[in-house]
Amino acid sequence: MRLSKRYQPRKQPVQSRSKATVEAILDAAARVLIDKTYDHATTNEIADCAGIGIGSLYEYFPGKEAVFAALIHRLNVKMYAAMKEHIGELGGLSARELIGRVVEARIRGVLVSPDLYAALRDQIPHDITSAQTDRFISDFHQFSLGMLQSFAPQIRPIAPELVADVAMRAMYAIVEDLVIHDPQKLHDEAYIDELKYLMTRYLLEP
Amino acid sequence: MRLSKRYQPRKQPVQSRSKATVEAILDAAARVLIDKTYDHATTNEIADCAGIGIGSLYEYFPGKEAVFAALIHRLNVKMYAAMKEHIGELGGLSARELIGRVVEARIRGVLVSPDLYAALRDQIPHDITSAQTDRFISDFHQFSLGMLQSFAPQIRPIAPELVADVAMRAMYAIVEDLVIHDPQKLHDEAYIDELKYLMTRYLLEP
């Protein structure tokens, strides 16, 4: 694909000094994006904010889009790790507990950096995010389908693909909406319980 | 507020000729946004695409942001009308039917112009959309809270505010996710039935 090439790093940092530079660029990009909007987030400003010369930025990134693509990727990796850690071992859990655990995991994921997540989701053109994010979403979808099948006897015996799609989409989309419009609720126990209830009622037979 | 002023129209068109111009500008803005990205959607290109001079655009809009703010407002009005029309008269409906009707209404809303809705949601910085959209969301929230209370005996007697928030957010967010990531499903009867089932299970006692 031609398009994706544009978003790829220009060259790899090898010394620790330059690795720090790249990290500083991504940190700065995050800060600038949260403060201003995407189209006011200029490469020069990112470099300034990172405390490096503009030239250095272009050593490692062909342009602004590539910087944000890398930032998205870094956040995705962190979020994925946080989710995996929270899910932990699943042995011995009831279906109900399992569902609750997955809801919590999704929330832990976005809580890695809610402001940045919201800003990215909200400001970055979709073609930049999607390339970085689709793989993670698809992984998560696979995982959840497997999970769903693991306690198959307890759920409705109709179209598990369909059920898994609705369930995962609901969980994903609701939390996304929350992080953008009402992030406080991500810390509200009663609200989270209600989300668990929503998913449980949907997935488990009475 | 200082900010909102920036997004307001510069002057009102009074003759039918200029009203057509303004409409043409909004149509062109929609087309350009769907094709390209927000920051490549330049005022000059919008004017070209609308078949008018760039000067005319600035007669009515102080800048690009104001054009898109107006576009969002126009779409919101259309979507709101479509939803209201679909909901129609509610007398004599069962709670289950009512829930189904509301799910359908939300879908009818985004189907007014799915591509544009997705593009707007996806590309436009949030501060521009929110000013235009918050009022509609809040109206809808009020409406749904009232609806929920109208068949109160059938739903769980706990915190109706909380239940209404979760229910409406779920419906809103899931359909939004669909229109962006998988718009085909908005025409899939089986999928829509599944969404109705999700909402019904959540809201109605067994």
Next chain:
DNA sequence: CAAGTATCCGAGTATTTATTCGGGTTTCAA
């Protein structure tokens, strides 16, 4: 129809932003 508005126009200017490139500095490894 004549004056007064409303509308239209787009070349030209101002501004913003992206990106390069040549040269200096630091690190590494032989």
Next chain:
DNA sequence: TTGAAACCCGAATAAATACTCGGATACTTG
């Protein structure tokens, strides 16, 4: 220690974009 490679830099250039303004045209109304 010394050459090579990695790294850093930012003034200068190129390109994209926003926006203005003075004048032409169309409509409206008395």
